[in-house]
Amino acid sequence: MNQKGIGYVSKTPNFLIEGGIGMKGEPRELKIKVNGMLYELKVKPKALLSDVLRKDLKLTGTKRGCLESTCGVCTVILDGKAVRSCSILAVQANGHEITTIEGLAKGDKLHPIQEAFINHGAIECGFCIPGRVMMAKALLDENPNPTREEIRLAMQGVLCADSGYVKQIEAVEIAAERMRGGE
């Protein structure tokens, strides 16, 4: 163990270690890339990533659901992986790259997953759909040719309160096929 390092750090941790500006709840700097844009803002340490996305960045496509890591409607993609933005402190996303539902369409051209959901009638009230589409995107980015079982397992990370999941699973299959075709 580096004794010199420890001695120095323990005397003045507030200056050496990121964070710890000396005041409880004092906003701190956050640098995140969201949908390709770099944002520099100040947020309270207790702010959840979902709240910063919705309130500070006005990206309200990401929904707030149960707030206890059950429903998954707040799902976004962080460094390529689906995560629940209500269960991550915004400060923990410092320096990371996030994609939200707003980042999928290119101008007026919807992403193949979005198109498949609409065309296949997989959307009912729509509340869970942003989270679900992000979940599907993370799956297809990692595994372009998933089995129905793999789609089912991914889709159960987002709960739908309306009805069944069959159309949603089929929509992901349709999107996967189109994306493999180069779209």
Add this chain to the structure above:
Amino acid sequence: MKDFEYFAPKTVEEALSLLSQYKGEAKIIAGGQSMLVVMRQGLLAPEYVVDIKGITALDYMTYDEREGLRIGALTIHRAIEKSPIIQKHFRVLSEMERNLATIQTRNWGTIGGNLCHGDSAGDPAPVLIALDAKLKLKSLSGERIVAMEGFSKDLLEVDLEPDEMLVEIQVPTPRPHTGVAHEKLMVMQGDAGIVGAAVSITLKPKEGVCEDARIVISNAASVPMRVKEAEKRWIGKVVNDHLLAEAGDIASAEADPPSDVHASSEYRKEMLKVFVKRAAGKALERAKEG
């Protein structure tokens, strides 16, 4: 949620010096997948939060037949599930991780965070007890190695001093002819286990009798619990259907499970019979395969 002061150390030493400085008032956050829930419920309101998620040095897995498996405390669940090393040598860990939670939670939550949260419904603890794993804990004054069995002290309480942190999980290579399996009752795959059972069986190659066994049940008491009486009855015997069912009965009788919205205590006791038998049967099959 109450306000707190936030630190994001980048090394273990920095984190330990913060813990030592704010002894008792600081709380470590790793992935926070369980911790943020209890903070929002107001059950936990730390003055200082030490975020160790950025300590990349604790994100690793190494394997060597003699040394066994070493997992850095900040390895995410999904990485353990997907690791070819783990799939090959510690299949039960990969299977356990697959059922642990939804993909999103497994993508951010860490194995160390899960163990230190000390939820008696958690899956890694019983499986690691069945595998006879050890934990490396570190503080500024040194380090100690403790058995996973005994690390959980009470509901959401573990054997960690206020200035200590878990840095590594050490899993020995199972002896030949050992089978390990984990089964849990879930409403949906990835839900918390209503009850769970992890079983390890080692057979004597020629006689086929049981030489060593570990039966661990979860969400059956305030901490993961070994069913030693049932283990004892297997030793030196050919484990048959009767003994498998008997283990379930003993586990059920010894358990003192909670009643909550997911299940009554009585139902959990009934299900322990089923799931201990099921996990034990699977472990036995695997032990026979080698």
